[in-house]
Amino acid sequence: MPDLLERDILTALRVGGDERLARAELRRQIGRLEQQLAELFAEAFPRLEIDHGVAATSPAPRAIGLAELEQVRDALAARIAEARLALKEKAKVETRNRELLEQMLASPAEHKWVRISCADIGEPGCGHWHSRPRFGLLGMLMSWWRVKISSGCPL
Amino acid sequence: MAGAEAAGFDLGWEPSPEQGWVAPHIATEFPGLGIAWVEVDGRPGKSPEPVRRRLRYLSDRFFGAHAIHMRERPIPWAYRVFFRQIGLDPDHTRTPVEQLALERLHDGAFKSRGMPADALTIATIETGIALRAFDAERLEGRLCIRDSAPGESLPDGAGELAQGTLTIADELAPVELLFGASAESRRVDRDTRRVALAAVQVKGVPQAAIDEALWIVAAAIETA
Numbered sequence: 295m296p297d298l299l300e301r302d303i304l305t306a307l308r309v310g311g312d313e314r315l316a317r318a319e320l321r322r323q324i325g326r327l328e329q330q331l332a333e334l335f336a337e338a339f340p341r342l343e344i345d346h347g348v349a350a351t352s353p354a355p356r357a358i359g360l361a362e363l364e365q366v367r368d369a370l371a372a373r374i375a376e377a378r379l380a381l382k383e384k385a386k387v388e389t390r391n392r393e394l395l396e397q398m399l400a401s402p403a404e405h406k407w408v409r410i411s412c413a414d415i416g417e418p419g420c421g422h423w424h425s426r427p428r429f430g431l432l433g434m435l436m437s438w439w440r441v442k443i444s445s446g447c448p449l
Numbered sequence: 450m451a452g453a454e455a456a457g458f459d460l461g462w463e464p465s466p467e468q469g470w471v472a473p474h475i476a477t478e479f480p481g482l483g484i485a486w487v488e489v490d491g492r493p494g495k496s497p498e499p500v501r502r503r504l505r506y507l508s509d510r511f512f513g514a515h516a517i518h519m520r521e522r523p524i525p526w527a528y529r530v531f532f533r534q535i536g537l538d539p540d541h542t543r544t545p546v547e548q549l550a551l552e553r554l555h556d557g558a559f560k561s562r563g564m565p566a567d568a569l570t571i572a573t574i575e576t577g578i579a580l581r582a583f584d585a586e587r588l589e590g591r592l593c594i595r596d597s598a599p600g601e602s603l604p605d606g607a608g609e610l611a612q613g614t615l616t617i618a619d620e621l622a623p624v625e626l627l628f629g630a631s632a633e634s635r636r637v638d639r640d641t642r643r644v645a646l647a648a649v650q651v652k653g654v655p656q657a658a659i660d661e662a663l664w665i666v667a668a669a670i671e672t673a
Binding site: 314317321324325328329332333335336339346347348349350351352353354355356357358362363366370 | 475477478479517518520521526529530533534535536537538540541542596610611613614615626627628629653
């Protein structure tokens with residue numbers, strides 16, 4: 295992988311002067327950005343589905359020009375920025391939910407009927423925490439609240 | 450040959466892949482681009498039990514997490530990058546290994562599609578390398594990667610290729626768009642007796658992986 299990130303040697307870029315050099319640099323940037331996007335995609339899964347699509351610039355394979363390479367580079371950079379922002383927002387929400395869960399566990403009666411799932415705090419699995427009255431209606435009337443933990447489906 | 454043996458196939462001879470050429474101006478634009486191929490005797494048909502067993506084994510070893518993290522691995526990533534660099538969207542026109550991964554998740558297994566398709570599937574999943582199969586007796590001379598000339602088309606294609614389209618070609622004409630449609634007359638069909646197995650190398654893909662992929666696919670076809 296590292297050799298793909300290295301700059302192409304200048305002797306290989308002897309024709310076309312600066313523009314070929316610019317295309318090589320853009321291709322290197324595209325490689326680096328694709329790597330970052332792949333890492334973000336894997337990091338986000340399955341908590342968040344990030345949009346990683348970058349439209350094709352050509353209907354058929356060909357050596358695309360400077361403008362199209364820039365277009366791909368910019369689109370990848372935009373996707374990475376969006377993915378980072380979405381992950382940051384998601385992390386904030388998960389942190390708030392974890393704090394809420396701690397408060398709920400400490401005082402269930404103050405968080406009546408609140409239900410927090412594993413997904414809400416960024417954990418894998420389909421379990422959840424649910425603040426419910428003990429003994430149903432009687433517990434509701436007597437204010438006997440507790441947090442019931444479901445471990446989720448067995449699969 | 451270790452790759453082929455590791456994949457469960459025994460090849461009684463050592464294939465020596467032939468190196469194709471890349472048009473100089475394309476090679477200058479894309480250092481590391483290359484094509485190598487081997488020819489083996491083989492005809493299409495139902496896959497033998499060792500090949501189908503290998504497919505089942507690969508299916509059992511391949512999970513959703515593999516698909517998610519696949520694009521972080523060096524070889525699949527190198528093909529994704531190359532797709533971007535030639536104007537393709539690898540999430541639309543998928544790289545060969547990602548296409549197989551998607552089909553595995555969709556179908557629940559790597560389904561047997563007969564030979565030589567199963568051999569290509571095994572080698573592609575094992576190594577990540579983009580492989581192609583052609584009828585060797587209908588190819589003329591060495592394979593190469595070049596861009597199409599004005600007015601050129603695939604031998605039995607409906608229309609002209611846009612000038613500059615990257616193709617795999619023999620010494621007469623393009624036989625396939627690079628990572629795209631192939632000429633029907635060069636495909637492996639029921640009259641095929643000898644198969645040319647080609648591997649497309651891009652920057653970041655080591656030669657050892659290309660050799661290994663060709664060994665695995667050649668050995669699997671010889672097994673049949």
